[in-house]
Amino acid sequence: MPSNDLLQTIAADRSHVWHHLTQHKPFESQDPRLYVEGRGMRLWDAVGREYLDAVSGGVWTVNVGYGRTSIADAVREQLVRMNYFSGAAGSVPGARFAGRLIDKMPGLSRVYYANSGSEANEKAFKIVRQIAHRHHGGRKYKILYRERDYHGTTISALSASGQPERSAQYGPLTPGFVQVPHCLQYRSQYGAIANYGERVADAIEEVILREGPDTVGAICLEPVTAGGGVITPPKGYWDRVQEICRRYNILLHIDEVVCGVGRTGKWFGYQHFGIKPDFVTMAKGVASGYAAISCLVTTEAIFDQFKDDASDPLSHFRDISTFGGCTSGPAAALENMRIIEDERLLENTTVMGARLLRNLTELQLHYPVIGDVRGLGLFCGAELVKDRQTREPADERQVQAVIADCLSRGVIIGATNRSIPGLNNTLCLSPALIATSDDIDQITITIGAALEKVFGKK
């Protein structure tokens, strides 16, 4: 792009675009960053600087990397043939992608299309509520969510999110959502106990008994908590959670918006833990950001409850998603899935994820500021602390300074951001599933240099 045009573009951004999750005051004296090109793991900004992207588009999305012409071609071909009809009708890519997805999700059989993670989660909440009204006299309407988990930005998805800095000032929130304790062993609520996983799952049962089991319809959980601090579940947790759900007839909703479609080295995060979900929602990596698509996937048993009385005009799922009918989403998702299979990216994610975790653990030996390292696949976090003994969280400004320093060295990393008060102290890494050993090493070497710069010598 000619430099004149670029200057005008940056000026237009500064004057007219409202960026997400951003305080705009600094843009009164400096330009916002604008990325103009991407290829593989790398990005270039408007002034031609190159970056290695260790966060897949900022929010764990571009799983197959930038510049995939085959996805662009598939989308173009589909758009010129048939771009849209509402979800009341089917589409060729919609039907095909649903079939391909269900092949990878034994026990599940129905796919409902929408276009954001928040929206997919809202669909599940509405289904739970409608089942409560139709089959439980309106009583089993409550939905449990976990402290530190995030399920989206709309008011009800925020009501189901355990991140107070996200929901602050947006109340009143939607009633009927009830919090259960987080499962981050590093910040155990019970001290150093051996059976932490079972104990903290039992805390869910305590909430159910307090609320009344006949009022609780579902629980919504991330398989590995993402923006709340990259929290991998403790041993014994998921077996006990499932036991409790069965005992009280509570539907299990797994939010795979981040973990889904390869991020953890399996197609879905829940598949590491022997979970049998009633709902799975997914979005970001489904089409790696080449088109907007999200899916709610559920069982035939749930689906059947919405067709059991065809004479009742209110008995079916009366939901609509205008852009759930866009064919670009499933067209991109089909090609995205082909790439993951043909390039063996699940295998690469497992191998490179292990390398990333190992590198971070090695950094921890040299930098006392790294209190804890966690992760699964290419989805890792390093929690920064002032003191290893007390585990007092590092100052958020210093955590942000580490990110800024990495950026100045050409590597884009992230951190928990405006989520848990006082605990926005975990560096987050989610490189694309195509990452090589050199990419992984460049990321961790850069983090080491940034830690040294911000926190001083090893």
Ligand SMILES: Cc1ncc(COP(=O)(O)O)c(C=O)c1O
């Ligand atoms: C676990 C999880 N669920 C849901 C969402 C919401 O997705 P979206 O921003 O597409 O609405 C996010 C977004 O970051 C997320 O991390």
